[in-house]
Amino acid sequence: MAEVVVFVDHADGAVRKPTLELLTLARRLGDPVAVAVGAGAAATAGVLAEHGAVKVLTHEAAEYADYLVVPKVDALQAAVAAVSPVVVLVSSSAEGKEVAARLALRIGSGVITDAVDVEAGEQGPVATQSVFAAGFTTESRVSKGVAVITVKPNSAAVEAAAAASTVEELAVTFSEQATGTKVTARTPRESTGRPELTEAAVVVSGGRGVGGAESFAVIEALADSLGAAVGASRAAVDAGWYPHTAQVGQTGKSVSPQLYIASGISGAIQHRAGMQTSKTIVAVNKDAEAPIFDLVDYGVVGDLFDVVPQLTEEIKTRKG
CATH class of the missing domain: 3.40.50.1220 (TPP-binding domain)
Structure with missing residues (x-):
């Protein structure tokens, strides 16, 4: 069966709900291969396997925290080269859409953003979008290269489906652009105790x-x-x-x-x-x-x- 790359959104190994939704969608399209990078990446493997990932590719390096976006694009590009998937699924956060766009440009593919559903099609995955201020619903597919699709949170119900998963170290070579924008300081956001707005049910x-x-x-x-x-x-x-x-x-x-x-x-x-x-x-x-x-x-x-x-x-x- 074709493989589907799912980019994992996590915080120090704690997998966020939108990633589990992506795994549910990915199982419709093929065998999910999860890509987890950054601190705690290896700790995500158990939860990802419980939700259908047949393989988990991990890579931990300081660059993912010290620099913006590009190191993650480098990792996804390495995963696409290693796996040759039919589609790459990314959560539709602000960062996720930037990662997806940069990846599509690098690998010469089309990108679809803010999908609310993804289904298998005869000529490749078909993404459903709500466009023009949600006045129209469209169905689109990428006609060139490996489809890169970002999916809005809450577009699918999370369904556990345990898989016999393997964990492999992903070989990543960071590009010259990876260190172009450095994070100089971080200020923790004050917690309200409420769910994240874009992820809330x-x-x-x-x-x-x-x-x-x-x-x-x-x-x-x-x-x-x-x-x-x-x-x-x-x-x-x-x-x-x-x-x-x-x-x-x-x-x-x-x-x-x-x-x-x-x-x-x-x-x-x-x-x-x-x-x-x-x-x-x-x-x-x-x-x-x-x-x-x-x-x-x-x-x-x-x-x-x-x-x-x-x-x-x-x-x-x-x-x-």
Whole structure:
């Protein structure tokens, strides 16, 4: 069976959920070969095997932490040369898309970004995308070289499928460009205890209707009752009510959770572009004509300060 390279996103050996989703998709296309690099790469092997990786290629070197992006591209290029896969799958983070684009250029292939599904096709893997601010759904395939595809988090349910996996050291020769951009300092991000926004299965967002920074406590309370991430519209972020890292939209982060709850958000195209691929969308807005209601699965016309606290209490009650 054809082999599929999956680039592993991990933190010191702890594999992130989007990688496990990629392995689920990869099994549709062939035998998954996972590529894990950086500190703790070898420690990922067990989890990757549990989710279907028939082979795990690892390489640990200081360059992956000390320099930006290029060392990872060097490693993936080495993996493609060693494996000759039918497709390379990468998670659609900002870094993942840059790695994918650089890899495709190096190996003379086409690249497809932000896929929401990948299936086997007669002429190669077929990627489904939601394009033009999620106004259209397209199916595309790479017509030249090894397909390189980035996939949005939450595009597939994680399914364990244990495989008899082997672990091999990947031979990587770093290019001259690998040391071009050096990391000079790191500042740990303050933890909120909530899921990462782009990876969360549930996202609760607030917009202009929240009215102020202090009022975001209502949004946070609902999010915490659901174990959700907190998002914000561009209007709320521009007003300084919530951090830019939480912005959902065309100029912010793109999310595709199982459940998206929008409170006090009108539904401008800028915001819709970042969340319209969510599986189930719920909106609370006191303006019955708000554009957000055009795409929701469930809509509540009402004041969010009346509706959201009641919803939060009901969730807490049902959770017992």
